[in-house]
Amino acid sequence: MADDLYAVLGVSRDASGDDIKKAYRKLAKKYHPDLNPGDRAAEETFKKIQAANNLLSDPEKRKQYDAGEIDAEGNETPRRYYREYAEAGGEHPYRSSAGYEDISDVFSDLFRSQARARGRGGPEGEFRMRGGDARYSIEVPFLEAVNGAKKRVTMPNGKSLEITIPPGLHDGQVLRLRSQGMPGYGGGEAGDAYVEVHVAPHRGFRRHGNNIHVELPIGLHEAVLGAKVRVPTVTGAVTMTVPPGSNSGDTLRLRGKGVPASAGRPAGDEVVTLQVRLPEKPDEELKSFLADWAKTHAYDPRKGTEG
Structure with a gap:
């Protein structure tokens, strides 16, 4: 027996489209074969998750599945024509809400389809149909x-x-x-x-339109004195100049280092946001220097921030 698609995704039958999408993405990340190399069970589970999402994310197919018209694999369920029509009641023993006044109409439609196929150049008696998407x-x-x-x-x-x-x-x-x-x-x-x-998200890069944004840590000495540093980009690391007197939050732009140009669209830029990082454990020499420096170079970095 095929698995219940709602149970595969762990959602209720009245789940919204967004709920189904969120459940799929969460499970897909957990069972993706790239994250579980050699794990056949995870691979099979991933296939079931994908199949469930493919059907339930399609509103029309989901409606058919809920109505029992197709199974979990998207195949039409067997139609119980004679029982369905015989139990339909009414004046005619074979009348049905399916839209046919008589069972012979089912075959009439088939013959008409065959005739249309022949009209398109198909061989005599052949029924030709395009496959489903x-x-x-x-x-x-x-x-x-x-x-x-x-x-x-x-x-x-x-x-x-x-x-x-x-x-x-x-x-x-x-x-x-x-x-x-x-x-x-x-x-x-x-x-x-x-x-x-x-x-999938990246731990370092973020995309905004065709621009790529990245945060770059720099040392105190690099911020004060300026430096040439290596910066990661989507096509490999490059050298960038940090100007003297840079501060946390300052942004630098690498032209053409964002999303590559394609189909008449110009390449984006990479926007680098600097983050000044102090040593994990400042040594006594640095502390002594800053203490002496502060005596003659006092400034208020919070000036203007108080209401």
């Missing part, structure tokens, strides 16, 4: 989203796809993979795959 959700590292990458991922149905992550991809962006969805019927073309990409 498939929807997936994956998470990629921050730097791959910024710089672009190619990733081979395994979808919940076991299919392996190579996905091109374009430079500058935003969290929640949906990529369309043509003909990578469900297979067609009777020679019909395959559907498309839609992959919603979520960007």
Whole structure:
């Protein structure tokens, strides 16, 4: 028996779309194969979580699932035509709320579909139909989203796809993979795959538009005297000049070191916010120097802050 999709995500059946999204992202981070290398159980759990999210995050499919029209894998459930129609009551023994006045209408619709297929050039008697679209959700590292990458991922149905992550991809962006969805019927073309990409946060970088923001610790002597320091960027560390007399909260800009240029969009900048850090244990020489310096260079760093 297939797992209950709500139970897989740990949410109630009346959970909102946001609740489902939050539950998925929390579980995905816990069971992602990259964080559990070699753990087959975690990998299988991750596949179930993805499959549950793919179906329940689609309002139409969720409605069908709740109504019992499709199963946990998105397949239509068997229709009990004769029992359904016979128990429908009314003047006609086969009348139903499904919209057919007679069971023969079901087959009439099929024959009309076949005729339309022949009209499109299909062989005599062949029913041709385009495959359904498939929807997936994956998470990629921050730097791959910024710089672009190619990733081979395994979808919940076991299919392996190579996905091109374009430079500058935003969290929640949906990529369309043509003909990578469900297979067609009777020679019909395959559907498309839609992959919603979520960007994992980075411990050092933050993105605002096309600019990258980072905080850079500097020493007291570097702040007072100025210095050339190494600064991390999304494409590798570079050397930056800290001007003399810098202070915590001062910002410096590295032109063109943000999100790379792409599709006519100029490259962003990196905004570096300085954070002056004192030694963990200032030595006696530093204490003595500052004590003597303060006697003749008194100033009030809190001037103007009091109401």
